Amino acid sequence: MTKESNITPILIATASFVGGVAAGLLFAPKKGAGNRAWLSKQASDLGQRVDNYRKIAAGKSSKEFHKLHQNFHNGLKRSIPDFYEATEHINLSDRHLFHG
Numbered sequence: 001m002t003k004e005s006n007i008t009p010i011l012i013a014t015a016s017f018v019g020g021v022a023a024g025l026l027f028a029p030k031k032g033a034g035n036r037a038w039l040s041k042q043a044s045d046l047g048q049r050v051d052n053y054r055k056i057a058a059g060k061s062s063k064e065f066h067k068l069h070q071n072f073h074n075g076l077k078r079s080i081p082d083f084y085e086a087t088e089h090i091n092l093s094d095r096h097l098f099h100g
Contacts, residue, residue, distance in 0.1 A: 028035055 025035060030038065
C-alpha cells in the first residue's frame with residue numbers, strides 16, 4: 001500500500017467526525033451556552049472515568065509486577081541451590097581439610 005492510500009481513510013473519517021459534530025451543534029435544541037455547559041459536563045465526566053480506569057489499571061499492573069517479581073525470585077531460588085543448606089550435613093573437620 002502506498003502512503004497516500006493509507007491517509008485517505010483517515011482524512012475521510014476525520015472530516016466525517018468534524019462534520020457530524022458541527023451538524024449536531026447546529027441542529028441541537030439548546031442555545032450556545034447550554035451546549036457549552038453540556039459539553040463541559042461531558043468532558044468532565046469523561047475525564048473522571050478515564051482517571052478511574054487509570055487508577056484501576058495502575059493497581060492491576062502493580063499486582064502483576066509483584067506476581068512477576070515473586071515468580072522470578074522463586075524461580076531463581078529453585079534454580080540456584082543454597083550452598084549453606086546443601087553442605088550443612090557434610091561432616092568435615094580440620095583434619096579432613098588439611099590432611100586429605
